[in-house]
Amino acid sequence: MNWKHFLLPALLSVITLPSAAYAELRIFACEPEWAALAREVGGDKVNAFSATHVGQDPHYIRARPSLVSQIRRADLLFCSGAGLEAGWLPILMQRGAKSGIQPGKLGHLIAVNHVAVLEIPAVLDRRLGDIHAEGNPHVHMDPRNILILARELTNRLTMLDEENAAHYRKRLENFETSWSRALKGWEVRAKKLSGMAVIVHHKSWVYLVSWLGLQQMATLEPKPGMPPTPSHLTALLKVSRGQSVKAIMRTPYDPANGSEWLATKTDIPAIVLPYTVARDAGPGALAQMFERTLSLLETARAKR
Amino acid sequence: MMTRLICSVAALAVPLLLGNAPAKAANDSETQAILTEIRALKQSYESQITKLEKKFSELEKSTARSTAKSAIPATSGRGVRDNSFNPSIGVILNAKATTFSLDASEIAGFGIGEEGERGKEGLSLGETELNFSANVDDKFYGSGTVAIVQEDGEDKIELEEAYIQTLPDAPLPEGVRIKAGRAFWTLGYLNDHHAHSDDFTDRPLPYRAFLNKAFNDDGVQVTYILPTDTFAELGGGVFRGDDFPSGSSSSGLGAWSAFARVGGDFGDNHSWRLGGYTLQSDVNSRTSNEDTVTFAGQSDLYATDLRYTWAPTGNPRQRELILQAEYFYRDEDGTYADSSAGTGNVAFDDGSSGWYAQSIFKFSPAWRAGLRYTQLDAADAPAGLVGSALDSSGHNPYAMSIMGDWTNSEFGRIRLQFSREELAEGRKDNQTYLQYVMSIGAHGAHPF
Known part of the structure; x- marks a missing residue:
């Protein structure tokens, strides 16, 4: 057996190809709402990608090759959590994600970890259906949570991209002002x-x-x-x-x-x-x- | 505290129990010795418990400290449920009822391993898979799967997978992963998927003939995902050379593989992946056909696979079309012997091939239907092998299958399949399968 035959592919697979330099911070959002929020706060300094579109149920997504290649280059992960993406995100994370967006890292932002979560079940049994052990994940439907997450995202962005910290803070400030004004109007209607x-x-x-x-x-x-x-x-x-x-x-x-x-x-x-x-x-x-x-x-x- | 109490009670109870019948017969010194031993045992337990309690309280403190540091706002005043300290445990249960129109089935022109043969007729349990998996630490993930199968009337345990794999925090270049141990290695589409996720009850002919259902030798594999918009992955591995298509490795390093895959999306709802693979085996001695056929020499396998999925609304759970095809070419240079035909060692240098194409359509969340055609192209038998198991008599084995399955939840599926096989000239076999595949416990997501 000729050693040279397999040394070549082995070498090929270890060499890191020089990745193109990207000026902007890449954000992998599991749902469109988080990608939109990232664009509110990040402006032109971020490149936000949404893994799902408005017609897709985020519970059931295939861990497609295109998602692997997107998460592979992401600097920040922004998802709802509480098991909403349990069917596909773990496999993407394990396959392609960078170290900086793994759980516990600055680049790993999970919405449910930062807001009050409703419907945490007392009993876990699959006879009860597809229940989420960590509670209901659809937290973005309360506009007050959007504000909390805008602030948390800004925290993360200013730490990950210190150079543009002032830019993010300024944009957050503007967002907070307009959102709070809108919220007042919504609460009257509510x-x-x-x-x-x-x-x-x-x-x-x-x-x-x-x-x-x-x-x-x-x-x-x-x-x-x-x-x-x-x-x-x-x-x-x-x-x-x-x-x-x-x-x-x-x-x-x-x-x-x-x-x-x-x-x-x-x-x-x-x-x-x-x-x-x-x-x-x-x-x-x-x-x-x-x-x-x-x-x-x-x-x-x-x-x- | 509770455990300590239980331990003390147990420690006290044991001498009391021992103090009855057996002690009467034994002399005093023996009793004394046992008591001393128990006391020593009790002391060592207690000191260990104290140590553990100390460690636990230290851990609690450090966790509290690290939570405070991680800048997570106090709005979420709840404990995160987490079982990261326990391995995930999953069990796959499956069984089938089968009817065949032929008593026996042989694939003419090929040396077929045990797993590649036709299954059992009547009622039978399939492979019961037990999987344990967890992150070892921040740098490694570990997983083990054992299958309990019945062979020759006996329940046997087969170690399907036992591997470790690097996590993104491991000190490797970005995008590089190493997997070591025993695993279903990257080769074609089906090989790195567990059989329970297959769309048909049986594997297509090239998997049965060329891989004895699946290649899961001992070895190590490196994968690199390129930082590109289009998914692109390169990799390769080295293997012991014991598992089919290798066999009885003498060097312990008898096979190697290389592969490349690309994939992506067309628009929002179409996805594809294309791959090219090779597995090069230096076969010391591979036995098949119930140990009657032996091959020694070089066996090189080349494969390509294509998978295309279309979910009309973007929701594969509602409706989805999956097209999948694989082609295998095997080039073998060595000697074949068929002891039942008394051929002796016959030089063999030829190629054979096989392929399948299948289409699965999910027309409602619970119901799917599928079609598959698969065929093998055997090599012409050299003069010395004419009349042996390796002589296909010019016949290309083929099989056609149609299936329908009902999926009650992600965790349970019941399938009905009809197949017609003609694996040897004039030997048409009509088959019916009724099968269930269910999983309990943790069940990881399936890759694309």
Whole structure:
């Protein structure tokens, strides 16, 4: 056996090819909302990539080759956490990610670690569906959490990229001012929505429900992660008859059939809330998302 | 504190129990000796517990300190549930009910290993896999998988995988990973996937003929992912040379591999990956066909694979089309012998090939259907091997399969498959499989 035959490939695989110099900090966001927030704070000093788009359910993503090559070069990871990405992120992290974005590092930013988490289960059993041991991960639907994470992200960015620290701080300041102003307006509108009864497709809306003081009467999924079944929908028909439910809410990626069926049977409007922003959304998109969410809810409430 | 109490109670209870029947027969000095031993044991336990308690409280303090340092705001006043100190444990349960129209099945023209043969008819348990995995520390990850299989009426334990792998914190150049031990090495598409994640009940013909189902020799493999927009990966490994297509390594370094893979996306919802691989084996002695066929010499395998996925809405959980194909070419230069045909050692220098193509369509979250065609192209038997197991008589073995499966959750699947194989001239075998594959416990995500 000729040693030279395998020395060549072995050598080839060890040599680090000179990577092209990138002026900007590369951010790998698991969801579009975090990529948008990164662009708010980072401006032109960051290159934010979102692993998922608005039509994708972040629970179920394939660890595709393109995601490996993106995470391979990322300087900061920004994800929701609490098991939302458990089906695909660990394998990407193990395969390609740099040391600087591994758990415990400055470049590893997980949203649920920085805000108050709701729905931490007392019992863990897969019979109860696809439940998240660390609580509900959809934290970005409470605009107050967005502010907390903007600050934490700025902390990380100023430490990772000291040269542009002033730039990040300045942008955060502007964002904080405009966001706080918008938040005041939203909270006034929220008072009118308080107590509104809703049915949701998946438990994606807990934070919105809790922020606005809505009443979540039921979920279309019999158990988290399990598609709506005819028998469960029939049972919901009874639930919604007795109550004055104003809306059936779903995300753009939830399948429509369950909520549309219930809507035609009950005359309760089925509404698709934005839930997140476009994959390449620029500044202002997050605020627009909340604006649109509120106005959709207001319209639904006025209808019945 | 509780453990200490239990230990003390146990330490006291043991001499009491021992003090009964056996002590009566034994003389005093023996009893005394046992008591002294127990006392010593108790003391050593207690001192160890004290040490542990001290360590634990130190650890608590240091954790508190490090949390304070890590600048995580106090808004989250909760403990993070974490089982990083325990290995993840997962069990794969699978079994099938099978019917065959032929009593026996041989792949003409090839030396087939035990795992490459047709499975059992009737009711049978498949491989029950037990997996333990965890990060060893900040630089290494470790994983072990044992399969419990029934062979010749006996339950046997097979060590499928036992490897360590470097983590990104290991002092290696960025993008470089080293895996060492025993593993399903990178070779084609299916080889580095566990059989439980396969889309069909049985592996396609090239895997059965060229790899005895899968190549998991002892060895070490290096992988490098290039820092490019398009996914690109290079790698290679060296192996002991004991596992099929090698066998009975004399040097302990009988095989090496090299591979390159590229991949990417078209738009938001289409993904692809293309790979080229080689496995070069210096075969000391490889036995197959129930130890009747022996090969010695150089066996070089070249493979290419293509996988393409399309999720119409971006959500592979709802609907998805997967196209997958692999082609293998094997070049062998050495000697073959078939003891049942009494050929003696016959010089052999020729190539054979095999391929498969399959398509899987998930039309609703729970239901999928699939089609597969697979074929082998045997080498022409040299004069000395005519009439032996290695003589295909010009027939190219092929198999066609159609399957449908129902996936209740990510953790459980039930599959029905029909296959028609003609692995030797005129020997058509109609097969039916009804199979379940379920997993309990931790179950890592599957790679693309």
